[in-house]
Amino acid sequence: MMHRVVITGAGTINPLGADVPATLEAMQAGRCAIGPLDIRDVDRLAIQIGGQIRGYDETAHFNRQQISLYDRFTQFTLLAAREAILQSGLTFSGDLADQSGVVLGTSGGGLNTQEENYRAVFEEGKNRVHPFIVPKLMNNAAASHVSMEWKLRGPSFTVATACASSNHAMGQAFNMIRCGMAKVMVTGGSESMLCFGGIKAWEGLRVMSKDGCRPFSATRNGMVQGEGAGVFVFEDYAHAKARGAEILCEVAGFAMSSDAADIVMPSKQGAARTIAAAMRDGRIDPADVGYINAHGTGTAANDKTECAAVADVFGAHADRLMISSTKSMHGHLIGGTGAVELLACIMALRDGIIAPTVGYEEPDPECALDVVPNVAREAKVDVVLSNAFAFGGLNAVLALRRHA
């Protein structure tokens, strides 16, 4: 028997806001949180902008012992998870704790911790590092700390598939509940790669913009990195209904695939195949899809490939649906990006507000879809998709449905 899956909690901290209401308000206002980076050695970087979480003070949220174990990406995860689980109203004990788990996406994991400690041993010549570096930097640290904090004793692990990590993680959470392996899954993702080494590595590929993220615009010239986390409570529908939980939307379908082609270049066929498979998985009529939250990185290659894939899959309906990239506002959160972008999907379904693609300056004939340029729009939509197409050719598309 297949179980239906719904979302009963959402939490975030990202450049647009320190919680879900602030983030949705910023998306609705079309606010751009990309600005000058405030990090060590920024003067030695060619790329000096990013979607950074401003005014963040770790000591306001965590004590000294916690900070010695929580990398920035773990801290973001815990703050987002707290908001999501609080909203769900769930507490975990007994059988429910055993049937509830955590699956989170991240790409860099504790990259700031690695950077700080490489500096200490290589640059400063120290021969000693703090004893907790390994448990702090490991990619599964965030998932493990969530499981420990809320006593989630079911299946838990971390997914690392670059820019698709969060969507892959949420897809696993969805399938685990759907097949009866879990009742509740805390899922989403987090990233904190805005450090000297993190940006320097990306610079090398020469796909980053020096001045802004303008997805689908003819004037786009690359991606901009962001940081933060998005975490959700996915729950068995019958379980949520029985306890009278507030349901944000239904997770209807998921698909993942591999291009098996190129380590960095996207594939139209791979993207199209995954979008179509996600709709088939959710038994969704393509004509019912009202909005797509695009991968929309703002690179020349991604945006035209993604638009061509959408046009292929939807035919004439491609001109009727809306597709936007909120990366234009919060930047590309790499392993956490799909999770923060899922908030725009929930806003579309629950609130009837479509987040815009800001920074849009000039139409590109190769991206000739309704990209909701610059200004949010009111529209009632029943089904939305969220795309993620990672380096390495790994694709993950989620389909969500409005809960009537």
Next chain:
Amino acid sequence: MSIKDQVIAIIADQAMLEPSDIGMDQTLEDIGIDSLGLVESIFAIEENFDIQVPFNANAPEASEFDISTVGSIVAAVEQLIAEQKG
């Protein structure tokens, strides 16, 4: 070795060809260098000459660095060296 010969050596190495196989009016595509190979070649040029090459893979035609042929790359490198090391 002249700047020209050094640039040709870098491009030949990337394409896994002999420098004598590289013609000044050839494009990188002719030689079999794709977008990743181009980014690697530019890195090798920057390291070899200790210069910064202004190049964005999203908008190659809008970059100040002209990559249309081997000859244009050599000329662009000569100019960058004159500007940055002169």
